[in-house]
Amino acid sequence: MSLAQKARYNFMKDLGAPALLWLQEAQRKKRSRKPNPYLGPPLKCAGRLREIMTRHYYLSRFTKGAKPVAWVTSGAPVELLRVFDFYTIYPENHGALCGAQKKGPEICSEAEKKGYHPDLCSYARIDLGHAFSGKTPAGRLPRPDLLFCANNICQTVLYWYKELSYYWDIPLIIFDTPYNFQDIRKKDIEYMVRQFEEMIPELERISGRKYSHDRFRKIISIARESASTWGRVLATMKHRPAPMSIFDAFVHLAPIVSLRGLPVALDYYRILLDELEERIAKGIGAVTNERKRLMWDNIAVWFNLRDWSSLFAERGFNFVAATYTNAWAETIHYLDERFPFESMARAYSLVILNNNLSNRLKLMEQMIRDYEIDGLVILSLRSCKPYSVGQYDIRRLLGDRLGIRSVVIESDMTDFRTYSEEQTRTRLEAFFEALEV
Amino acid sequence: MTRKDYLLNQKQKGRHLFGVFPAQYPKELLWAMDIVPAEIWDPPLEITAANAHLQPYICSVVKLGLELVLEGKCDMLDGFLFPHTCDSIQNIASVIRDCLSENKPCYFFYHPKNPHGKAARDYYVLELKNLTLSLEKQLGPLNPDALKQRIQQGHKISGLFGEFYDLRAKGKLDVGNREFYEQLRRGEYLFPDDLIPELEGFLARNKGKEKKGLTPVILSGVLPNPPEILTLLDDLGVSVAHDDLLIGSRRLLVPPSNLKDPFKQLAESYFSMPPCSTKGAPIVERREYLLHLIKATGAKGVIFNVVKFCEPEWFDVPNLTDELKKRGTSTLVLDTELNQGLSGQMKTRVEAFVEMIS
Numbered sequence: 164m165s166l167a168q169k170a171r172y173n174f175m176k177d178l179g180a181p182a183l184l185w186l187q188e189a190q191r192k193k194r195s196r197k198p199n200p201y202l203g204p205p206l207k208c209a210g211r212l213r214e215i216m217t218r219h220y221y222l223s224r225f226t227k228g229a230k231p232v233a234w235v236t237s238g239a240p241v242e243l244l245r246v247f248d249f250y251t252i253y254p255e256n257h258g259a260l261c262g263a264q265k266k267g268p269e270i271c272s273e274a275e276k277k278g279y280h281p282d283l284c285s286y287a288r289i290d291l292g293h294a295f296s297g298k299t300p301a302g303r304l305p306r307p308d309l310l311f312c313a314n315n316i317c318q319t320v321l322y323w324y325k326e327l328s329y330y331w332d333i334p335l336i337i338f339d340t341p342y343n344f345q346d347i348r349k350k351d352i353e354y355m356v357r358q359f360e361e362m363i364p365e366l367e368r369i370s371g372r373k374y375s376h377d378r379f380r381k382i383i384s385i386a387r388e389s390a391s392t393w394g395r396v397l398a399t400m401k402h403r404p405a406p407m408s409i410f411d412a413f414v415h416l417a418p419i420v421s422l423r424g425l426p427v428a429l430d431y432y433r434i435l436l437d438e439l440e441e442r443i444a445k446g447i448g449a450v451t452n453e454r455k456r457l458m459w460d461n462i463a464v465w466f467n468l469r470d471w472s473s474l475f476a477e478r479g480f481n482f483v484a485a486t487y488t489n490a491w492a493e494t495i496h497y498l499d500e501r502f503p504f505e506s507m508a509r510a511y512s513l514v515i516l517n518n519n520l521s522n523r524l525k526l527m528e529q530m531i532r533d534y535e536i537d538g539l540v541i542l543s544l545r546s547c548k549p550y551s552v553g554q555y556d557i558r559r560l561l562g563d564r565l566g567i568r569s570v571v572i573e574s575d576m577t578d579f580r581t582y583s584e585e586q587t588r589t590r591l592e593a594f595f596e597a598l599e600v
Numbered sequence: 601m602t603r604k605d606y607l608l609n610q611k612q613k614g615r616h617l618f619g620v621f622p623a624q625y626p627k628e629l630l631w632a633m634d635i636v637p638a639e640i641w642d643p644p645l646e647i648t649a650a651n652a653h654l655q656p657y658i659c660s661v662v663k664l665g666l667e668l669v670l671e672g673k674c675d676m677l678d679g680f681l682f683p684h685t686c687d688s689i690q691n692i693a694s695v696i697r698d699c700l701s702e703n704k705p706c707y708f709f710y711h712p713k714n715p716h717g718k719a720a721r722d723y724y725v726l727e728l729k730n731l732t733l734s735l736e737k738q739l740g741p742l743n744p745d746a747l748k749q750r751i752q753q754g755h756k757i758s759g760l761f762g763e764f765y766d767l768r769a770k771g772k773l774d775v776g777n778r779e780f781y782e783q784l785r786r787g788e789y790l791f792p793d794d795l796i797p798e799l800e801g802f803l804a805r806n807k808g809k810e811k812k813g814l815t816p817v818i819l820s821g822v823l824p825n826p827p828e829i830l831t832l833l834d835d836l837g838v839s840v841a842h843d844d845l846l847i848g849s850r851r852l853l854v855p856p857s858n859l860k861d862p863f864k865q866l867a868e869s870y871f872s873m874p875p876c877s878t879k880g881a882p883i884v885e886r887r888e889y890l891l892h893l894i895k896a897t898g899a900k901g902v903i904f905n906v907v908k909f910c911e912p913e914w915f916d917v918p919n920l921t922d923e924l925k926k927r928g929t930s931t932l933v934l935d936t937e938l939n940q941g942l943s944g945q946m947k948t949r950v951e952a953f954v955e956m957i958s
């Protein structure tokens with residue numbers, strides 16, 4: 164890493180990034196929207212969140228030669244990479260950003276031009292499309308020195324990262340997490356721990372930094388604290404009216420996904436939690452007239468967040484729980500700095516998508532009870548097989564066991580070419596009627 | 601004898617019947633426990649009941665497997681085995697066990713997706729032992745000698761398949777594409793005691809009569825379906841001289857191992873099999889394997905016959921076709937459903953491709 168490049172990075176961190184943020188905020192104030200009468204006041208923290216994420220993407224442009232860069236899957240045990248000071252980029256988070264800015268189809272089609280089938284996961288197509296064309300609403304992403312992939316969320320990431328590794332001819336480290344068809348076994352944990360041990364020399368080589376156990380333990384502790392604070396943030400939605408909605412949570416999820424293990428994420432969730440507690444004390448809800456409480460199953464539909472948030476709020480319906488946002492709070496409490504490797508193996512391999520459907524059913528039943536849910540919206544996502552295969556049966560079983568009303572809607576999270584607004588509206592109208600009975 | 605009659609006959613002989621979902625699993629271990637693994641890839645059914653459980657964007661291998669279960673056609677089975685092949689098979693395993701109240705024993709076999717580390721090899725051995733322990737609870741103890749004998753038979757079968765492929769590569773196996781794959785696929789349910797003599801007979805009958813004037817191609821993908829594609833290639837004078845199919849060379853060409861411990865032997869063989877997308881094989885290895893097959897057979901082109909919605913395969917196709925084209929090999933990519941015959945459009949594309957390479 165060169166001194167000049169490091170100095171440039173530090174200059175941008177201390178001066179460039181703050182200047183950019185100031186400019187962006189001033190522009191945003193000029194364009195501010197009319198308040199929606201069905202929604203409560205927006206979260207004050209949103210500004211801070213924008214600042215953190217903009218800064219993260221902006222600074223990433225100056226990492227070349229200053230910091231090693233890794234592209235990482237959302238479920239990968241990033242804590243280990245933090246020890247080596249990798250600057251981490253999350254293609255799935257970037258995919259969500261592209262989706263929210265309605266750039267999904269345009270960037271996906273860059274991958275399709277190269278032969279990637281339109282049926283493949285759209286996060287992967289966006290990422291590959293970006294790699295081939297450089298198109299991104301984030302300005303520019305740094306080319307990685309390392310790809311780090313954990314198959315605890317899907318096997319798709321493994322196929323996708325293999326392509327990137329081949330295309331750029333850069334190393335790919337795979338963290339293989341055996342699927343929990345039964346309960347997790349000792350040999351599964353041992354296998355994962357051995358993989359960590361095998362990857363350390365490789366990480367040292369790529370980053371040019373030495374492993375430090377003390378540093379690792381500190382990072383583990385920050386990550387656990389951040390995840391448990393995120394869990395408390397989500398738990399505020401148990402209150403009536405809920406001080407935030409799942410549509411807010413989808414957005415405020417970014418730091419726990421992308422900056423986990425860094426103090427900035429923990430600090431942020433502490434501020435957010437304070438604000439939510441204050442809203443609870445003042446009786447401020449995310450929806451002005453919260454009448455029914457809903458649960459969401461699957462990833463967000465990023466290109467439709469705002470429209471759907473109004474559509475449901477108009478009727479006094481608030482989403483107060485989601486299996487997706489819960490995923491970053493559900494198992495990270497297993498992290499324990501006294502046994503960093505073992506605990507990390509457990510925390511990362513027990514996540515919802517790496518666990519059998521019995522476990523998913525139990526979890527959803529528990530959430531339906533804890534959050535006093537009246538109805539369930541299941542998003543069937545053509546991009547995501549591990550989330551979607553089994554949803555029809557889960558719906559049937561939850562209906563039988565708890566009498567919960569539900570609807571299945573079909574979409575993609577970013578590629579709206581496959582989305583039918585009319586069909587979705589018809590299904591939702593029928594669901595809204597059923598909820599009122 | 602039909603597949604069903606054969607399986608019923610095996611059951612009457614006192615063997616246990618297991619329905620095995622695709623793709624990679626330790627056959628020899630099952631044989632040693634007197635289990636007849638009946639693989640479930642593409643049963644000839646119309647998908648109806650499974651549509652109530654699976655979305656339209658799930659591949660037909662998974663849908664047909666579930667259809668078979670839902671139509672009660674697995675009633676004669678003593679258990680299921682689900683290897684961890686992809687996300688869809690992973691979840692369908694749990695749907696069948698956890699959501700459909702299937703009360704037959706359901707076993708799962710996880711093969712490591714990080715094939716190059718030492719940890720992965722040791723894990724594979726432990727996973728074999730774990731599967732053994734679980735099966736023993738249902739079926740009684742494994743006889744170590746039986747395992748050794750079945751591993752020997754596995755080597756023999758693999759050797760015979762190897763010979764099949766070598767002869768085909770040289771144009772010295774006098775059977776058409778359709779007949780070749782029908783024979784190959786009987787290994788998906790025949791017990792080794794029956795499979796070996798059958799393969800030997802097939803070889804003796806068809807060996808040596810060289811067929812001239814055929815255009816050699818390589819077939820890549822999961823299955824050679826719809827089978828009409830093989831007939832079309834026969835009609836067009838094209839010979840599938842070798843394949844990179846999951847039901848074919850990727851699974852059947854298992855290099856033998858000389859290790860003493862039978863579990864380690866199985867592991868070593870498993871890790872030296874041809875590269876496969878479902879095992880996380882790097883693109884370079886898949887590319888090199890295809891190039892090797894092209895060189896060995898003089899193939900004029902590669903047909904990627906990919907099952908619709910098959911993620912592991914579809915991700916690799918662009919880079920593989922690109923690399924082959926760069927080296928002057930023509931490629932054709934087909935997006936296929938398993939049992940829905942050959943559409944007019946697909947037929948035209950195959951014909952045009954053959955015309956180009958002949």
Ligand code: SF4
Nearest residue numbers: 284316317319546547
């Ligand atoms: S959307 Fe699903 S398939 Fe795509 S990366 Fe995420 S978990 Fe994997």
